[in-house]
Every structure is written in C-alpha cells, then in structure tokens.
Amino acid sequence: MALKDIWAKERSQRLTEIAERKLEVAQHRQQTQAELRAIRQELNEEAQMLHTMLQEFVTKLQETGLAEKQQRQLDNAERHQQVRTMLEDYVEALRLYEQQARQERLEDIAKRKQEVLELKLEVLQLQEQFSSERALMSQELTEKLQRFRTKLHDYVWGS
Numbered sequence: 001m002a003l004k005d006i007w008a009k010e011r012s013q014r015l016t017e018i019a020e021r022k023l024e025v026a027q028h029r030q031q032t033q034a035e036l037r038a039i040r041q042e043l044n045e046e047a048q049m050l051h052t053m054l055q056e057f058v059t060k061l062q063e064t065g066l067a068e069k070q071q072r073q074l075d076n077a078e079r080h081q082q083v084r085t086m087l088e089d090y091v092e093a094l095r096l097y098e099q100q101a102r103q104e105r106l107e108d109i110a111k112r113k114q115e116v117l118e119l120k121l122e123v124l125q126l127q128e129q130f131s132s133e134r135a136l137m138s139q140e141l142t143e144k145l146q147r148f149r150t151k152l153h154d155y156v157w158g159s
Contacts, residue, residue, distance in 0.1 A: 003137070007130045014126070018119050025112040032105050039101075043094050050090070054083060 057076070 003130075003133070010126065011123075014119075014123055018116075018123075021112075021115060021119065025116075028108065028112075029105075032101075032108070036098075036101055039097070047087075047090070050083070050087060057083075 057079075
C-alpha cells in the first residue's frame with residue numbers, strides 16, 4: 001500500500017510540475033505576443049508620423065507658386081528620394097524584426113515542446129519502472145503465499 005501511495009504522490013507531483021511548465025509556456029507565449037503587439041503599435045505610430053510628415057510636405061509644395069514650385073521640385077526631388085529610401089529601409093527593418101521575432105518565438109516553442117516530450121518520456125519511464133516493480137512484488141507475494149500454503153498444509157495434515 002505504501003508503494004502505491006508513493007507512486008501516486010510522485011505521479012501527482014510530476015503532473016503538477018507538468019502543469020506548472022505548461023502554464024509557464026502559456027504565460028511566455030502571451031508575453032511574447034503582447035511585446036510584438038506593442039512593437040507593431042510603435043512601428044505603426046512611427047509610420048503614421050512619417051506619412052503625416054510626407055503629406056504636409058506635399059501640401060506645402062502645392063501651396064507655393066509655380067516658380068518656387070519648380071525650384072523646390074528640384075530641391076525636393078532629392079528629399080523625396082531620401083524619404084522614400086528611409087521608408088523603404090524602415091519597412092525592410094520592420095520585416096526583418098518581425099521575421100527575427102517569429103523565428104525566436106518558433107525556437108522557444110520548439111524548446112518548450114522538447115521539454116514537454118522529455119517530461120512525457122520521463123513519466124513513461126517512471127510508469128514502466130513502477131509497473132515492473134509492482135510485477136516483481138506481486139510475484140514475490142505469490143511465491144510467499146504458496147510457501148505459506150505449503151507449510152500450513154504440512155502443519156495441518158502432517159507431512
């Protein structure tokens with residue numbers, strides 16, 4: 001009975017540990033997703049700010065006179081190209097960051113899956129060990145009972 005209690009206690013402890021690890025994985029996943037949302041929000045705000053700046057720039061160009069406009073067009077073509085390059089670089093950096101974050105998240109998920117698989121393997125090994133120990137104890141008890149029956153029979157019936 002004590003072995004059964006020990007086995008049940010260890011099993012309960014292992015299940016508790018597994019549940020705690022699953023909870024940690026879920027919390028980490030939620031934290032990672034929250035961080036990604038915050039980063040995306042920041043990037044969207046910066047992109048909106050750049051878009052607003054570009055709109056203001058275009059509006060100013062439209063408000064100037066034709067002569068000034070022609071001169072400014074020459075000056076602003078370079079600025080426009082710089083802004084465009086900056087936006088393209090920004091978009092590329094955003095893509096790279098999201099790809100890196102996704103890769104890190106996938107690596108973390110793979111690591112957590114590996115931990116879960118290792119825990120499952122450990123549980124299976126413990127179950128196998130307890131099962132074989134129980135079988136041995138059962139066999140020993142059967143043999144002892146058989147010897148006891150033989151002794152009792154010999155004692156009662158005289159051998």
